[in-house]
Amino acid sequence: MKAHIISIGDEILIGQIINSNSAWIGEKLSEINIEVVSISVVGDDEKQIKQEFQRTFDANDLVIVTGGLGPTHDDVTRKCVVDFFKTELVLDEDVLNDVKKFFEVRNRSLTKINEDQALVPKIATPIRNSRGTAPGFWIEKDNKIFVVMPGVPFEMKGMMESFVLPRLEEMNSEEKIILRKNLLTTGIPESYLYEKLGNIDELMDGNKLAFLPNQFGVKMRLNVEGRSKEEAQNKLDEIEQRIRSLVGRYIYGKDDEQLEEVIAKLMIDRGMKLAVAESCTGGLICSRITNVSGSSQFFERGVITYSNAAKVELLHVQEDAIQKYGAVSLEVCRQMAEGVKAISGIDIGIAVTGILGPSGATPTKPVGLVYIGLCDDKICTAKEFHFGDNRLLNKDRASQAALEMLRRHLLGIPYDD
Amino acid sequence: MKAHIISIGDEILIGQIINSNSAWIGEKLSEINIEVVSISVVGDDEKQIKQEFQRTFDANDLVIVTGGLGPTHDDVTRKCVVDFFKTELVLDEDVLNDVKKFFEVRNRSLTKINEDQALVPKIATPIRNSRGTAPGFWIEKDNKIFVVMPGVPFEMKGMMESFVLPRLEEMNSEEKIILRKNLLTTGIPESYLYEKLGNIDELMDGNKLAFLPNQFGVKMRLNVEGRSKEEAQNKLDEIEQRIRSLVGRYIYGKDDEQLEEVIAKLMIDRGMKLAVAESCTGGLICSRITNVSGSSQFFERGVITYSNAAKVELLHVQEDAIQKYGAVSLEVCRQMAEGVKAISGIDIGIAVTGILGPSGATPTKPVGLVYIGLCDDKICTAKEFHFGDNRLLNKDRASQAALEMLRRHLLGIPYDD
Known part of the structure; x- marks a missing residue:
């Protein structure tokens, strides 16, 4: 079954909202082996919407439309459905009851425009909306399926899960x-x-x-x-x-796994504890580690030694080493890893120092130069990396490299390329 | 000028990534008064891509395409461009130099498939890529414009800002x-x-x-x-x-300003220095602060005291206070802020401790309970906040509240609601 997804709404075209509906629908259809071959977005314009209905219904077995079903003047999708399928609007008593109940529960009085939402295209089976007032439409014609739902993600998802996906899955019993x-x-x-x-x-x-x-x-x-x-x-x-x-x-x-989740599992399995010393990454490594629920089982502490004074006072890095090699150097990085392990009294210390840009480069130390250090009870080492020139991407890259260095260390995989 | 945006990639159709490129491009085009009338997504399929090129180039003045320009076999966009415009590939020396330099800077050797990225359609003006290896293409034909860029957001944005948007703005001067x-x-x-x-x-x-x-x-x-x-x-x-x-x-x-940028300006203007103690936010506040280039001018250090031992050893929080009030309490938070200011010997210390969930709640301390403390030479205070039950959103909320508390403190605005 080949499917196309249409999102309707000016706000998507001008980038005011990101089209997360299509992504979600695409994922759910893929899971039941329906192939999404294309996606489109059109504005709140009747002519354009009807053209898009025609083009995509001709070319596919299934078209799923979201958006433009609200009660206000700029919501024109229902009218387009009526015109496109040459049908008419009829009052659906079940939907009207749903709408009435929705307002009752919220202690609000029903307005005429809300009542009108119970009018559905005659050709359609209404899809009841337990999370809002606008019903969706399920239409079968010429052995094809046309589904229309509101653009509010929470309402659309409710309809997909309770009505659309189960039906589609039943109809789509393919071989492949x-x-x-x-x-x-x-x-x-x-x-x-x-x-x-x-x-x-x-x-x-x-x-x-x-x-x-x-x-x-x-x-x-x-x-x-x-x-x-x-x-x-x-x-x-x-x-x-x-x-x-x-x-x-x-x-x-x-799949969707994060490297910090992998690290958390490895560390907790081994019953080991970690401390982190960050200079250029400025807390990102600690923040990523603590994104994982349960990280307190292995993450003991972190220090963000942005100044040289902090490196000396908190991590006992030798002032001589900073003078001789610079704060961004293999030796200082190694001492940072050693220091954070020592002050925490735990199993592994990792450390990062570097120049992430845009400023801070010297003739011998370009933007993108980063050192990552690792110390446990047996080894104490550091490694040089070269990244790009964007500060935020470099923070991501350096944090990823530090966590990867730890992963490979824990698994005994060399990090030599 | 009517525009259409095409994103190419199976991963968007099946919802593995959300189409944020189109939203960003739509926003930027709107800002220079170019009307985006539709958006589409197609898979990595040559026939489908060429059909989509034809359909959208016929109907619009401007078509912007992203994705499918990488060096591997599943990237077919360049071939489709060559076929669609009935042109051929020629080597562009400037682009070749860019690619060579890109690998040199990263201390990596150039492979044959990277070298091939310097081949551009003869009809196109190459758009240089300072952030990656694949060039983009600017094509003018029949008074229409056809732009092709990589799908990597950072690379695409660089090309849009440095090349595509300035050209389009010059070409598009409207009344309203x-x-x-x-x-x-x-x-x-x-x-x-x-x-x-x-x-x-x-x-x-x-x-x-x-x-x-x-x-x-x-x-x-x-x-x-x-x-x-x-x-x-x-x-x-x-x-x-x-x-x-x-x-x-x-x-x-x-506009796009971040609260940490606002803080950076205020602190640097005042010549003040900041130190941060984080428990539940786990480094996020420090990481946000150090996202700002130049933050070393005011950010002295941070400590992530995830364990109680770290709170006592690094921040001199009284063990009694932790026993009596708990690590998540107004008093411990105040002592953390006081401690981080004292050990750093600078102007302001801020501190956060809380329960971000999903685990860690107690009968008297629910998930979402967060304390934020602030100490300078005159006051030493802490405040209670209640957030939601999602760990990562709570980290964002708590870090934002801490930075906002600092902003209002610096500007003398009370934080009482």
């Missing part, structure tokens, strides 16, 4: 099963990853692999087809195994 | 002027703000005012029209003045 999985890598550029994987067609055996890079790493999205769930799962497992054998060391997680 | 301004408030709920503003129609004099709430506060978006830039600007100034006279104390900034 598609399974998806994301493998998350970091510390390796997209082009290197691509080369290490060799012949992609051979590797994927006719299935899809996409590379999605951002400042935290490269996401590999696997799309695997099978005639049954078992077949697809077996294929997916086999392909994942092959990929892991080639680039497994760079893979820190899967 | 619309000016937009955002006034940013925090520490007051939407409904209270609304009531304090009184009669909105009278206040806005036929112009638009929208309220956009999120966890950082409520954004008021003003849309003001005029027949000339001067007329619109005068109207906007007058309306802003009226709004500020009613709710000015809650307004911390405008």
Whole structure:
């Protein structure tokens, strides 16, 4: 079943709201193996809306429309549905009761424009709205399905979950099963990853692999087809195994996992405690770690030593070392990691110092230069990194590299490239 | 000038990423009075992409395409551009130099597929990419404009700001002027703000005012029209003045300003230094402060005292107080602020302790309970807040409240509601 999603509303076109409805609907349809082939957004304009209905209903088996169903003058979707399907509005008693009850519960009196919301296109099965006043419409014609819902995400989601998705799932009993999985890598550029994987067609055996890079790493999205769930799962497992054998060391997680969640599991499993010393990342590493509920089980403390005085006073970094090598240096970074471990009396200390830009560069130390240090009871080391020139992205990159250094250390994977 | 925006990528169709690029581009085009009439999303499929190019280039004066320009096999946009415009790829020396430099700076060697990124469609003016390796394309044909950029938001935004928007603005000079301004408030709920503003129609004099709430506060978006830039600007100034006279104390900034930037200006202007002690916010306040370039001028240090031991050792909080009142209490919070100021020897210390959830609540201390403390040379105080039950949103809210408490303190505005 091929599907198209239409969002209606000027506010989306001018970027006042982000089209999160389409993303949510796309995800839910994918989960029941309905293929979303395209998405569109049009303004609150009758002519344009009707053209879009025509174009997309011609080309697809399913069209899902959201927005423009409210009671005010700029909501024209219902009128467009009536015109497009050459039908008329009729009063639906159930919907009228819903609307009346909605106002009763809220101790508000019903207005004429709210009452009019109980008028639904004759051709449609109304989709009751337990979370608002505007009903949705389910229309079947020419073996195709046309669904219209309000644009308010909470109302739309209620209708999708209670009415639309169950019906669609029942109707869409296809042969082909598609399974998806994301493998998350970091510390390796997209082009290197691509080369290490060799012949992609051979590797994927006719299935899809996409590379999605951002400042935290490269996401590999696997799309695997099978005639049954078992077949697809077996294929997916086999392909994942092959990929892991080639680039497994760079893979820190899967799907929506965050690196800090992976770290939390590893540390808690091992019963180990962590302390963090940050200079240039300014608290981002600690903040990411404490995003994880339960992080107090392994995260003991952090210090943000932005000034040299703080590095000396809190972490016992030698003033000599700062004089000789500079605050951004391998040696000071190593001492920071050593210091934060020592003052906390715990298992592992990590530290970051660097120049994230736009200012702060020197002739020998460019923007993007970052050192990351790690100390446990056996080793005390630091490593040099080079990132870009955007301050905020560099903070993300440096925090990710620090957490990845910790992950590889915990798992005994070398971090040498 | 009528515009259409196309985003390319399977990951948007299946809802793995939200189409924030289109929203951002839509907003920027609106600002220079270019009307975005529609938006679409298509998958990584050559046939579909070329069809969409044809359909939208026929119907509009401007088409902006993002996505599918990466170096790997699933990035097919460039090939589609070549086919659609019946042109060929030629090597661009400037772009090749950009790509080489990009890898040099990062101490990485150039691969063949990266080198190939310097091949651009002959019909296009390449748009240089200072933030990545794939160039964009600017194409003019039949008095229409066709722009192609990478889907990585940071790279796309760089190209839009440095190249695309200035060119478009020059080409597009219209009669009616619309000016937009955002006034940013925090520490007051939407409904209270609304009531304090009184009669909105009278206040806005036929112009638009929208309220956009999120966890950082409520954004008021003003849309003001005029027949000339001067007329619109005068109207906007007058309306802003009226709004500020009613709710000015809650307004911390405008447009895209962050509260941490406002704080940075205030602190640097006054030549004052800040130290921060965080428990529940786990480093987020320090991280936000250090997002601002130049924050080292006023931010001295931060400590993330997640454990009680750290509170006692680093901040000299009395163990008695923790025993008697609990780590989440007005008294411990006050002592944390006092302690971080004392150990740093600077002007102001702020501190946060609380229960952000989902776990950690006690019969007397619910999830969402947060204390924020502030000490300078004259006062040492703490205040109780109640937020919601979502951990990450609570971190945002608590960090915002702490920064707002500091802003009002610096400006002598009471924080009593």
